[in-house]
Amino acid sequence: MIQSDLHSYLFAIAQEKSESIKNHVPDIKAIAVTGSVASGFVYPSSDIDIIAYVENTISDQLKKYVDQDLQICQGKIIAVTEEVLAVNYWVHQIKCEVVYFSERFVCRKLDSLLEDYDISLNTHTVATGLLKARTLYDPVGLIKGWKARLSQYPEELATVLIKSNLDFFPEPVLKASYMERSDHLYVIEGKLRNQDKLLSILCGLNRMYHPGKWKSVRQIYEQMSIKPINLEHRMNMVWQLPMEESIELLSELIYETLDLIRIHRPDIDITSVIND
Secondary structure, eight states, X not given: OOHHHHHHHHHHHHHHHHHHHHHHOTTEEEEEEEHHHHHTOOOTTOOEEEEEEESSSOOHHHHHHHHHHHHHSEEEEEEEOSSEEEEEEEETTEEEEEEEEEHHHHHHHHHHHHTSOOOOHHHHHHHHHHHHOEEEEOTTOHHHHHHHHHTSOOHHHHHHHHHTTOOOOOHHHXXXXXXXXXXXXXXXXXXXXXXXXXXXXXXXXXXXXXXXXSTTHHHHHHHOSSOOTTHHHHHHXXXXXXXXXXXXXXXXXXXXXXXXXXXXXXXXXXXXXXXO
16 A cells, blocks of 8 residues: 555544544544644554543543443553543554543643743643644634644743753763673663753754654654754664764764754853763
8 A cells, every 4th residue: 555545544544533532522622633644654554643632521421432432443441530531442453542631631731831841751742742733623723722822932941941951971971881881771771861862952942842752753853953964864873883883973963962052042051061
């Protein structure tokens, strides 16, 4: 199946699921598909990610609908609180995840993000899911309003994202851990942490919300106008080169990113990081 046909097929399944939710959940306010199906970049292994927003808390009627649905489709509930219900289904042999959020939960998350400059990945994931979403049902413009609010990216959030991620694992520590103690797992942990901090800083420099996970990060790199040269290739090479070379490559990326901070955010003091 060619990519365009596959995308149409997956999108049709998402629409079918959306219609079912609309017909069985009385307090549904909006529904959207997000992830790869929303972006159009799909593969044979792609799943379907649907986000649905209800007016109040997760109701008994919604739980009953999900339970009845799970008797028809293979799947399971993977998370449930008063304001969130996440369900995995297999629909036509395609994995489909539906996450129900209360309207109040999303409003609180956006307040935390845009007014308190929350940098927790959980909060940013809610934002990026919304921004990437392709609306399936939104009669009162709920999703449209949230997207408009997220388009006003606070400068203070960018500042916090950058400043909070300047504490990198030092290159000498990583090299010594590998060469003197052969502590491979510790070095891997350090490399992962440094890459995640680089991603956070670059999101701040580009006034982007953190994706919250590494899946499909290529699309995030492509959206960035401020970044080290050949960022995607070099971030991947960190995991393909011999350990000592990979540590040096990661350090190069860190120093180049610090140079970008100096150019684009001269108000942020990075002296202590350079000296370390």
